[in-house]
Amino acid sequence: MPVLLPTLFQLDNLAGRSLSTQEKDLLAIKYFYIYWQRKYNCSFCWWLMEENYDLTEPINELGNFYHWLCADQHTQDNPQNGAVHYLNVATTKKKKTNAERAMVIIRFMRHLIRQHISTKYLNESVHECKNARKNYLDALDEISKSLKQLNKSSKSSGQSHIHGSVYKSIPNAMRKAVMVICTPSTPSKPNKLNPFLPRAKWNRQFIQLRNDLILRLYFNYGLRRGELLLLGTNSYKMTAPSPSGERNYVLIVTNLEDNYIDPRSDEPSIKTEYSHRTLSLTKRDYLHLKGFCEQYRARLFENEDVEQHDVLFTASTAPYSPLSGSTIRDIFDVIDDSIAAHFPMFRDTTLYASLPNLTPSVARHTWAYEMLTYTYNEEYRKAIKMAAHTGQVLNEKEIMENSVDKIRTLGGWSPRSDMPSHYGRRFFSEQANRKNIKRIVQDTEEIRRQLEANIESEKTENIFDEF
Known part of the structure; x- marks a missing residue:
């Protein structure tokens, strides 16, 4: 018989995921059950029920x-010398893999908290259950931060050297290739490059349109992953017409309704108070969001047996749960593979400097780079016109500060945040390199003029003496 709690976790959280993801997560849970059996001489399911779902000790055991x-x-049937805990020197790759396995157990425990820390299972008040849930989740968050930091350091010491990517953004040509790949097929214009091809025609249209919108929101508006996952069916709006009849279209980035209980194990959240913002949409993106929601998403929830919710982006199979962060990563992985297949030049290091693999973070970095480049050029042109009329000297520092301030607001960063500069690293590097090239060209031209002048005056001997 399958163990109870992992089976419920699989049905609630993994059923709509790929088989490889299900296998990976369930293997991590299997290892945790082996660990618990060896230390406590009983199954984790039995222990938890006997302890009235007290998760304090299991959470404390995650580090061990x-x-x-x-x-x-x-990997051993019998632990060495009967010992369960002892430190051993592990490779960077092994530490990263095991950190990911521990993260699976954290998601498993969050699921247990949502399902069992309630008045239904505990003889406690609603207020006491709420406090217990908060304490458990806070403890898991602290462990999660430590594991993510460990994972990050593993990547910096391993992956960056393997791929040799200097920046986290991609060039404009590659970003356009991504948009070409993700363009949804239509009956009159099938897109053979689009990799999302489920058998059912309607399902294919739903997935392709959904994924195209996700990519456009990332690359065109610089959303964070959590912000995209929190978008609801009422997040896109059309403003009232101006006196001239003009309408604007906006996207409201904020939390979901307070009474909504998010079923996702890695619950998304708004990062800071400055992340709550309103972004202007193009008419095209507004109409596509509206069409997707009203013509495709609404169809999923016509059946009264399906639990209703307002999260905009959902799975394509019942029960149509809100998309998770791992599903977003899977979408980017598929597109990255398509880039390598259809546009191999972007993975050819003889043509391009090594470029990063596609991720939501890379999309946000790319948006920041392109937005900063565009804004800087706009500010520079304004400054030139102003200087022509007033005779003032161009202040490049002020131009740069104005450009950074504009993307700071759009990106949801605080007024004192240095993140715009971090995300625009490629832009700042290119600006510095342009100035360096300009200096070299000017210096070379000056040397050439000096050389010609000296040759004409027959002072070539002095030149060679200088060398």
Whole structure:
């Protein structure tokens, strides 16, 4: 018989995921159950029910479980010398893999908190259950931060050297190739490059349109992953007409309704108070969002047996749950593979400097780079016109500060945040390199003029003496 709690977790959280993801997550849970059996001589399911769903000790054991994995105890039928915990030197790759396995257990425990820390299972008041849930989730968040930092350091010491990518953004040509690949097929214009091709025609249209909107919101508006996952069916709006009859279209980036209980294990959230913002949409993107929501998404929830919710982007199969962060990563992975297949020049290091793999973070970095470049050029042209009329000297520092301030607001950063400069690293590097090239060209021209002048005056001997 399958173990109870992992089976419920699989049905609620993994059923709509790819088979490889299900296998990876369930394997991590299997290792945790082996760990628990060896230490406590009972199954985790039995222990948790006996302890009235008290998750304090399981949460405290997550660090020991991680070290146990790094010691390769999960690969042995009998632990060495009967020991369960002991530190061992593990490779960077192994630490990264085991950190990801521990993150799966954190998601598993968050699921247990949502399902079982309630008045239905505990003899406690609603207020006491709410406090218990908060304490458990806060403890898991702290462990999650430590594991993510470990994962990040593993990537910086390994992946960056493997791929050799200097920047986290991609060039404009590659970004346009992504948009070409993700353009949804229509009956009159099928897109053979689009990799999202489920058998059912309607399902294919839903997935392709959904994924195209996701990519456009990332690359065109610089949304964070959590912000995109929190978009609801009422997040896009049309403003009232101006006196001239003109209408604007906006996207409201904020939290979901307070009474909504998010079923996702890695619950998305708004990062800071400055992340709550209103972004202008193009008419095309507004109409596509409206059409997707009213003609495709609404059709999923016509059946009364399907639980209704207002999250904009959902899975394409019942029960049509809100998309998770891992599903977004899977979408980017598929597109990255398509780039390599259809536009191999972007992976050819003899043509391009090594470029990063596509991720939501890379999309936001790319938006920041392109937006900063565009804004800087606009500010520079304004400054030239102003200087022509007033005779003032161009202040490049002021131009740059104005440009950064504009993308700071659009990107949801605080007034004191240095993140715009971090995200626009490619732009600042290009600006510095242009100035350096300009200096070299001017210097070369000056040397050439000096050389010609000296040759004409027959002072070539002095030149060679200088060398």
